[in-house]
Amino acid sequence: MTEHTWPVPFEETLRTYLAPLRPGEPISPDLSLADHGVDSLAAVSLLLDLEETFGVAVPDHMLTASMFATPAGLWSVIDSLLVQSLTE
Template sequence: MTEQPWTALFEETLRAHVPLLPPDQPITADLALADHGLDSLATVSLLLDLEEAFLVTIPDHLLTESTFATPDGLWSVIDSLLVKDPVE
């Protein structure tokens, strides 16, 4: 099994918002989140939880349907907002 590029915190936060995903089913990069219970209300809740968990603010222009379509799309946005250690 291939390791996912995201953190355990991301997966834990995401899993709490996809109620139709069985607990033993892995979250794959291309999992259709809407098919697993991520509706508009859950999307807003997930957004707030991710912003709090990762101490980021997702800009309005990134709040698109495609951002929240799959874990891979969502993680790529979160990852791009994370403060990276500067190389000295």
Template sequence: MSSQKWAEPFEKKLRTYLPLLSADTELTPDLNLANHGLDSLATVGLLLDLEETFAVTIPDHLLSVDTFATPAGLWAVIDSLRDRETVK
């Protein structure tokens, strides 16, 4: 398991969209997702999957290459939206 403090479902979902990441390779916070197989089509699938899993909606202004560049960046967005949804 990664030393990063993200929810286990996040890592499980993310790994399914990274065909070039071997099962025994640690998912590190700064891993380049594109280098491990996250292409534009997979990004859309991942987006929908994460929104459903965490009951959040990622706003358009956060749909950027930077958001989907690394696990840490993507989790930061999901986690901040989860916090916001809990407050409502």
């Protein structure tokens, strides 16, 4: 997987947690977040930053290992919450 469809604020927030990436290096949707420095503590901070950036709250039942495995997994949860908020 090489294309992504997330907005710039998502990538900017995510990039701050991916220390091994060089500036401007593309973030692929299937990049392993754990292999790029996102441990459990960083994952919590990242989630809080994304919730604030997008004005959503991720419910506990959506917090899964697969959500934090890749950018695509993380974005799919945030995006689904954004879509849900538009229909409420």
